Amino acid sequence: METTRTISRRQFLNETTMVGTALGVGPNLLAAETNSAADSFPGGKIRVGEIGCGNVSSAYLTNLTSQPFIEVVSVCDIIIERAKKRAEQFKVSNAYPNIDAMLVGAPFDLLVNTTSMPAHYPVNQKALEAKRHVWSEKPMALEVQEAKELLDLAKRKGVHIWAAPTCVTSPQFKFMAETIASGKIGRVTAGHGAYGHGGPTWSAWFYEKGGGSLYDLGVYNVTTLTGLLGPAKEVVGITTTLNPARNVDDKGEVKVEADENTMLIMHHGNGVLSHVQTGFGYFSGERLAGEGRRLYTIDVTGTKGTMHLQGWDWEPAAVDVACQGEVVLETFCKERGHYNWVGGAKYVAESLLSGKPSLITPEHALHVLEVMNACHESQRTGRRVGVETGFKWPVFG
Numbered sequence: 001m002e003t004t005r006t007i008s009r010r011q012f013l014n015e016t017t018m019v020g021t022a023l024g025v026g027p028n029l030l031a032a033e034t035n036s037a038a039d040s041f042p043g044g045k046i047r048v049g050e051i052g053c054g055n056v057s058s059a060y061l062t063n064l065t066s067q068p069f070i071e072v073v074s075v076c077d078i079i080i081e082r083a084k085k086r087a088e089q090f091k092v093s094n095a096y097p098n099i100d101a102m103l104v105g106a107p108f109d110l111l112v113n114t115t116s117m118p119a120h121y122p123v124n125q126k127a128l129e130a131k132r133h134v135w136s137e138k139p140m141a142l143e144v145q146e147a148k149e150l151l152d153l154a155k156r157k158g159v160h161i162w163a164a165p166t167c168v169t170s171p172q173f174k175f176m177a178e179t180i181a182s183g184k185i186g187r188v189t190a191g192h193g194a195y196g197h198g199g200p201t202w203s204a205w206f207y208e209k210g211g212g213s214l215y216d217l218g219v220y221n222v223t224t225l226t227g228l229l230g231p232a233k234e235v236v237g238i239t240t241t242l243n244p245a246r247n248v249d250d251k252g253e254v255k256v257e258a259d260e261n262t263m264l265i266m267h268h269g270n271g272v273l274s275h276v277q278t279g280f281g282y283f284s285g286e287r288l289a290g291e292g293r294r295l296y297t298i299d300v301t302g303t304k305g306t307m308h309l310q311g312w313d314w315e316p317a318a319v320d321v322a323c324q325g326e327v328v329l330e331t332f333c334k335e336r337g338h339y340n341w342v343g344g345a346k347y348v349a350e351s352l353l354s355g356k357p358s359l360i361t362p363e364h365a366l367h368v369l370e371v372m373n374a375c376h377e378s379q380r381t382g383r384r385v386g387v388e389t390g391f392k393w394p395v396f397g
């Protein structure tokens with residue numbers, strides 16, 4: 001049986017109020033919105049079932065099992081040995097071989113979906129049908145229509161769905177969004193994002209249909225740049241493959257069918273443009289962009305100043321700013337606070353308990369999917385592609 005600390009509702013509110021204060025949210029606001037939400041969850045805890053026990057699940061489970069207000073009740077994988085291994089490693093009581101068995105097994109409130117990308121939609125759909133809240137790894141579905149169905153289904157069933165990434169919850173994102181809103185860098189004109197590495201080596205699906213560098217890596221920059229500059233109105237892009245085949249741990253040699261190299265341009269309206277470059281063919285030394293490195297991965301330029309994000313947007317290190325009158329770059333916002341790149345499920349569990357609105361929204365995730373699919377359509381047709389969905393913007397609070 002998993003050993004977890006039981007906490008009272010009062011303890012939860014105290015602890016989340018401390019988090020709220022660290023995030024700059026007033027304790028009164030947080031407390032005022034907590035009146036009924038935590039009461040819906042017995043013992044003041046969110047019961048989690050995690051499905052998909054591959055590479056990323058270890059980091060997720062490390063994070064989830066260290067939260068006093070979360071109890072991980074089950075894990076699941078179609079390769080049952082993987083689920084059993086994680087159950088043993090993280091002292092989780094139940095391991096299941098498929099979503100159907102998991103849903104009729106030990107009761108839980110929040111499904112954490114860390115399966116391969118093509119499995120996200122059918123798994124998310126089944127969980128929502130069964131009235132479970134869902135935190136999904138990105139993207140929540142492969143088709144815009146499927147993602148819209150998931151949002152509608154969640155509403156009909158009275159539950160929530162959210163999807164990774166979590167970048168908009170970092171202090172560095174908040175700092176950049178607030179700096180733009182303050183007018184300090186003038187009228188924003190352009191943005192740039194870059195994220196790539198040599199490509200995953202463990203699973204074939206990254207290179208098969210429904211995989212690719214844009215859904216897996218570019219998704220972070222598209223989320224950050226739409227979050228900072230506003231919803232995209234139109235997209236143009238080119239994607240390429242670099243290798244006819246790749247060698248991966250689970251299947252040996254596989255044909256490459258998904259994008260390995262992508263350039264995507266967004267028009268955010270009012271003349272504001274941004275650009276994302278992403279790929280599975282990048283020098284992996286670029287991964288050294290983490291803490292303490294000055295490699296910039298997100299740049300935002302305005303008429304009166306410029307901002308550069310140090311480190312990856314999913315693991316930011318600081319923000320450098322230069323403005324009219326202070327033309328030397330100055331470094332701000334060096335602390336990550338409670339932000340964690342695998343902390344999205346914990347973040348939404350807190351939101352479920354406190355009733356506090358989440359900065360991560362399903363509408364934003366749906367928009368990001370439409371932008372990415374518009375890039376693929378632009379590649380197929382050679383045309384600029386309009387984007388219809390939107391989301392509440394600006395994204396900070």
Ligand SMILES: NC(=O)c1ccc[n+]([C@@H]2O[C@H](COP(=O)([O-])OP(=O)(O)OC[C@H]3O[C@@H](n4cnc5c(N)ncnc54)[C@H](O)[C@@H]3O)[C@@H](O)[C@H]2O)c1
Nearest residue numbers: 052053054055056077078079114115116117119137138203
């Ligand atoms: N690996 C990382 O560092 C990383 C980082 C951030 C996000 N992600 C995202 O997390 C997700 C998983 O990535 P990964 O690297 O862990 O992949 P992975 O291939 O290592 O693991 C996926 C697991 O899901 C299981 N699975 C597939 N379909 C299933 C189904 N229908 N039901 C139950 N289990 C199923 C597979 O058997 C496998 O064990 C992806 O969306 C990926 O983009 C991964």
